[in-house]
Structure formats: C-alpha cells, structure tokens
Amino acid sequence: MTLERDVLQRLRNAANKVKRSSEDAPATSDHSTKYHEWRSQAEIQSIRDSLLTWYDREFSSGNQRSMPWRIHDTMETSTKSKDQRAYEVWISEVMLQQTQVERVRPYFMKWLQKWPTLLDLANATEEDVRTVWSGLGYYSRATRLLGGAKIVAAIFDGKLPEDTTTLEKQVPGIGRYTAGAVTSIAYGLPCAAVDGNVVRVLARLRAIGGDPKSTVVDKLFWSLASSLISASRPGAFNQALMDLGATICTPRNPGCGRCPVREHCLARTETDNWKSISSDNNSIEDIKTAISSETSNDCTLCPRVFSFESQTPDPSVYPPKQIKTERPVKNFTVIVVERLSEDGFRQVRLHQRKAEGLLAGMWEFGMVELDEGKSTISPKVQRKRKRGGGEVETNSTSAQKGRKKSQASEKLDEDIAIVAVKDVLGLSTISRSHLGAVARSASSALTIESRKHVGTVTHTFSHVVWQMEVEHWKVSGENGDGEHTNDAKWVNIDEIHYTAMGNGMKKAWNLVDAVSEKGNVLSKRKRAGKGANLDNPTGSDE
Structure with a gap:
C-alpha cells in the first residue's frame, strides 16, 4: 500500500540517521x-x-x-x-x-x-x-x-x-x-x-x-x-x-x-509501524534523539516527527501542542453599593464602561485597580485583605513587608473611598473634603450604613486574569443630581442577571448575594438563640 510504504520509508530514514x-x-x-x-x-x-x-x-x-x-x-x-x-x-x-x-x-x-x-x-x-x-x-x-x-x-x-x-x-x-x-x-x-x-x-x-x-x-x-x-x-x-x-x-x-x-490517516499508520522500526537494532532513546534533533532540507513544515512525551508515539502528537504563556494578573477591589428604594426594593449602583476596549459598553460595579500596570504576582498567590487592615502578601523581607502593607493599606482605603463616593454621588471628580465624611455620611441625604469585605473572586480572560476583592457597602437615602446619569444608574437586584454585565461582575454579585442570604439566616437564628454554630457570614475577619 502506497501510504504505508511512504510512512515506513520516513521512519526508516529517521532511524538510519542514528547510524549516519x-x-x-x-x-x-x-x-x-x-x-x-x-x-x-x-x-x-x-x-x-x-x-x-x-x-x-x-x-x-x-x-x-x-x-x-x-x-x-x-x-x-x-x-x-x-x-x-x-x-x-x-x-x-x-x-x-x-x-x-x-x-x-x-x-x-x-x-x-x-x-x-x-x-x-x-x-x-x-x-x-x-x-x-x-x-x-x-x-x-x-x-x-x-x-x-x-x-x-x-x-x-x-x-x-x-x-x-x-x-x-x-x-x-x-x-x-x-x-x-x-x-x-x-x-x-x-x-x-x-x-x-x-x-x-x-x-x-x-x-x-x-x-x-x-x-x-x-x-x-x-x-x-x-x-x-x-x-x-x-x-x-x-x-x-x-x-x-x-x-x-x-x-x-x-x-x-x-x-x-x-x-x-498518516498519523495512525506511523504509530502502527513504529514498533517494527524501533526494534531494528536501534534503541528508542537513540531514535528519539535523531528524530527530535533533525532538520529537513525538503519539508519546510515539520521540525520533527514526534514530540515523544512517552516512548510510544501516538496520533495525538499532531498537531504540535502550543506553548501557553502565563497570563498577567491584575488586582482590583470591586465595590457593590446597595440601598433600599422608596418602594422597599434592594438596588445596586452600576456604571457603564467606555465604548472601546475590554468589555466595551458593559455595566459593572465600582472598581479600583490596586496595582499600577500589570501585576507580576502569580495567580496562585492570593491577595488577602482584612477589614481596615488592607494586608497584602508579598515576597519581600519582613521589614519590607511591614512597610509595603502599611502603604498598601493607606492607598487601598483611600482609593476605595474615592471610587465609592464617586459611585454613590455620581460625581466626575472628588475633593479631599469628601473623604472625611465617608465613614458616616457622604452627603446630607445619603448615609453609609455599613462596609464589609465579603471575599475574593477570580475571572480569567483570554489574555489577563482579574483577581477581585469584593466589598459590600450598604447606604440609605438618595444622591441628588447623581441619582441617574448617562453612564450610571441604580437597578433592582432582580434585574442584575438581565443586565449587560460581564461574568466577572456577576461572580462578584453572586458572592455578595450569597453572603447576604447567609447573614439573614444568621440574624434569624441569633434572635432565636441558635446562632452559635454558624460560620462567619461575611467571609472576613469581623
């Protein structure tokens, strides 16, 4: 058969290179x-x-x-x-x-x-x-x-x-x-x-x-x-x-x-005929070396016959596996700002991304990028933050760790405050005078009732990984001129899954929603005197 003859000749030529x-x-x-x-x-x-x-x-x-x-x-x-x-x-x-x-x-x-x-x-x-x-x-x-x-x-x-x-x-x-x-x-x-x-x-x-x-x-x-x-x-x-x-x-x-x-199928025929060639006075190791290192003067397509991940070739070596590059990791804090509407419905604040670039035009919660540029931190190294502490794991020495944690905490809290106030008020800029009021009130009509760190979610894109620390802020009141703008709005929580949001944001909301539900159960059991055996519902160190 012509196909088998061509395959046998190819494999014999490669094996003979050991001798030559x-x-x-x-x-x-x-x-x-x-x-x-x-x-x-x-x-x-x-x-x-x-x-x-x-x-x-x-x-x-x-x-x-x-x-x-x-x-x-x-x-x-x-x-x-x-x-x-x-x-x-x-x-x-x-x-x-x-x-x-x-x-x-x-x-x-x-x-x-x-x-x-x-x-x-x-x-x-x-x-x-x-x-x-x-x-x-x-x-x-x-x-x-x-x-x-x-x-x-x-x-x-x-x-x-x-x-x-x-x-x-x-x-x-x-x-x-x-x-x-x-x-x-x-x-x-x-x-x-x-x-x-x-x-x-x-x-x-x-x-x-x-x-x-x-x-x-x-x-x-x-x-x-x-x-x-x-x-x-x-x-x-x-x-x-x-x-x-x-x-x-x-x-x-x-x-x-x-x-x-x-x-x-040439790949199957090559596999079926491999044993007869490899047993012809040549060791598997010698033939592997000869074939893997060979260069072709005629075929400009193939750098080698097999990739030899094991001693026995297999059709699955074709096509050759692509080398995957490690995706960079970017670290964010996501702020889910929630309130009750006048009608008693739970609402969250959403913002629309720019019309170009990643997730163009999609809606999202407030986000703060924690790094300048792309992070070099491996996806396996988790960034951890305690409420009020802002701790960040690094690979530095103990002295460096303390200094970096302190700087990160200060920057993290300040950035979160800035973005959160902008989210809630719908302002295009923020002055430093706003920051002192964050803990208790952003305006005379709006009060921040609570702020909790609820956990971490990771979302992978084709070219980058987002690692997101999720915060849940509860507020009351209205935010005047910023109530609704062209790129920001309040939506009822039952509309979230029908809104043009990326999966990363939906993961963040699912985490907040799950923690809120668990917190509701905890409160009911505590009132009934049965809360001692429940886990911490917030996912933080409160």
Whole structure:
C-alpha cells in the first residue's frame, strides 16, 4: 500500500540517521513536503464518501450532535429560505467562536426569539445585543454582529452575500472560516471552512508537524480542505469534518478505532509501524534523539516527527501542542453599593464602561485597580485583605513587608473611598473634603450604613486574569443630581442577571448575594438563640 510504504520509508530514514551520525555524514531529510499531500484523486474521493456515509449514519441513528442551528441536508421538511439559513448559520458560528456548543445553545435560542431575522437584528440597539449576549463572553462579537446586520440591511437588502470574498470584505466580524461556513452550509457552495477541529483532523490525516498558526502551515490546511470538499454536499461535508474532530479525532485519546477515514490517516499508520522500526537494532532513546534533533532540507513544515512525551508515539502528537504563556494578573477591589428604594426594593449602583476596549459598553460595579500596570504576582498567590487592615502578601523581607502593607493599606482605603463616593454621588471628580465624611455620611441625604469585605473572586480572560476583592457597602437615602446619569444608574437586584454585565461582575454579585442570604439566616437564628454554630457570614475577619 502506497501510504504505508511512504510512512515506513520516513521512519526508516529517521532511524538510519542514528547510524549516519556516528560517521559524521551530512544530515538528510526523512521526508519531503509532498509527504503531506493527498496521494491521488481516488484517495480524496474515498475520504469524501467515507466521511459523508458516517455523517448520514450518525444522523439517522440519532447519534449526531443535536444543535438548534443545524438542519441535515437530507431533510425535506425544512421550509426555511437560504437567506434565513445564512442568518442563523452566521449567528451560530460567531457564538461558537472560542465557546463550547453546550454553552451556546440557550443563547442562540434566546437571540432568535429576540431577533428572528437579520432585519430584526438591524433595528436593535447596542444595549439590546449586549444584554442578550451577557454571560457568553468575548462581547465585541455581539456589537460586530449588530454592525454587520446594519450593513447587510442597508447595502444587500437584508440578505447575506453568497460569495466569500464579499462576506469577508464588507461584513464586520466575518473572516475566512465564517464566510466558508455560511456559503457552504446555507448556500450549498463548495467553500472550505477550516476551524480548530478541522485543523486537528487534517494535521493527523497528513502527519503535519508544523505550527498550525504559521502562515505556510495555515495555507496548507486551507489547500487540503479546499481540494477535499464535496461539490455535491459541501455543507454536510464541512459539518462532518468538524464533527469528526469534535467527537472522534479529539485532542486527547482519539478514538482511532471508530474513525471512518482511519485507512487514510498518516498519523495512525506511523504509530502502527513504529514498533517494527524501533526494534531494528536501534534503541528508542537513540531514535528519539535523531528524530527530535533533525532538520529537513525538503519539508519546510515539520521540525520533527514526534514530540515523544512517552516512548510510544501516538496520533495525538499532531498537531504540535502550543506553548501557553502565563497570563498577567491584575488586582482590583470591586465595590457593590446597595440601598433600599422608596418602594422597599434592594438596588445596586452600576456604571457603564467606555465604548472601546475590554468589555466595551458593559455595566459593572465600582472598581479600583490596586496595582499600577500589570501585576507580576502569580495567580496562585492570593491577595488577602482584612477589614481596615488592607494586608497584602508579598515576597519581600519582613521589614519590607511591614512597610509595603502599611502603604498598601493607606492607598487601598483611600482609593476605595474615592471610587465609592464617586459611585454613590455620581460625581466626575472628588475633593479631599469628601473623604472625611465617608465613614458616616457622604452627603446630607445619603448615609453609609455599613462596609464589609465579603471575599475574593477570580475571572480569567483570554489574555489577563482579574483577581477581585469584593466589598459590600450598604447606604440609605438618595444622591441628588447623581441619582441617574448617562453612564450610571441604580437597578433592582432582580434585574442584575438581565443586565449587560460581564461574568466577572456577576461572580462578584453572586458572592455578595450569597453572603447576604447567609447573614439573614444568621440574624434569624441569633434572635432565636441558635446562632452559635454558624460560620462567619461575611467571609472576613469581623
């Protein structure tokens, strides 16, 4: 068989380098770039047929992943137009970026209930889309969807274009993958759609050991996918390829025995043939060294054959693992300011972030950044603060610790006071004269009843970690001109989870709410003489 012969030759060449190295022979490549290409048109057709047969069988047997945006192309009961299908595919693909299917399902359904068609979405506001998107993360996706819908409504009569070039160039937020998905699934055009799952499948089918994010390797993946696409059923084929990567050809422990295209997989064939090569008078260690250190004169894609995390190679070494960089940690104090309205409803004070940057336009509680710039403190080192003490853990000497703690306490309390007073009063600036009144009263109409440190929450973004100390301030009264402004408002607590807030802020509120509920139980039991066995409800050292 041609495939096995090529694999055996590649592995033997690598093993023979062990022998040549002792003779100071010049290094030679164990394979050329052609090793990663499809062997023939017959192989391509066989992969297409096998994959689509598997896809249809999974659907008919009920084993296929159920997704509300997916309609199998053999179903004749669908009455949706191609334009409507294109809209739904677009929404689902944007939601699925960096987000798992299970998490997307309810958001997709809620989105379509709110905006059933593209023209409905085009008439929405940014506040509307942020609210519905709230909790899904990567919030700029929502505003790009809105911007794209407005452009499509104005220029293309509310219908997404049917060609990938126009989609990519004129609709915000649509890249090469999303354009391929929309045109193939909704419009039935033979356009490739290469996502992370497809990259993994192709990397193993063709034993590609290069960095998937490099330009030359990315270009190869798109070339392989484009030549593989089924002209008669492009949408089904792309979805089958994605499903294969999501359910069988998984990052760890791939189910090679269940794979419908295993006969064409170079990674599996390399693994199966490894033992016969490694036993040919060469130790595993010698062959590992030879292959791992080799350089190729012909193949410009692969720095090595295997990553050798264990003695036995495995298909999961393809594609090569990406080295993750440590995210910087930024430390904040979050101030949840609460009051009772005239009607007796619990309310909290929210502020709107700027229209650009991280969490653009989202609502949040008052925040104080405790560090200047990015912290170098590891996520494992927790920043602790006692009420009134402001203690901060450092790696300094004892003398330095005392000095830094004192400075941190002073800065922390002052900053919290400044931000809290600004939050409550709705003032754009704060004078030092306000600070002396914080402990008892911020104005003649507003009184700060209590201030508690309730605990710590951590929220991770793709590029940074927020570590947040959460304070709960209870106030009474009104704050005059600052009651409601363009970027600040009071909301009832039952509206919090329907407000455009990030998950980090919702975590902070859930902590405050849980501590408040626990405090209510404690108070009731104390009044009944049964409070001795309950934990401290505030999560602090009070």
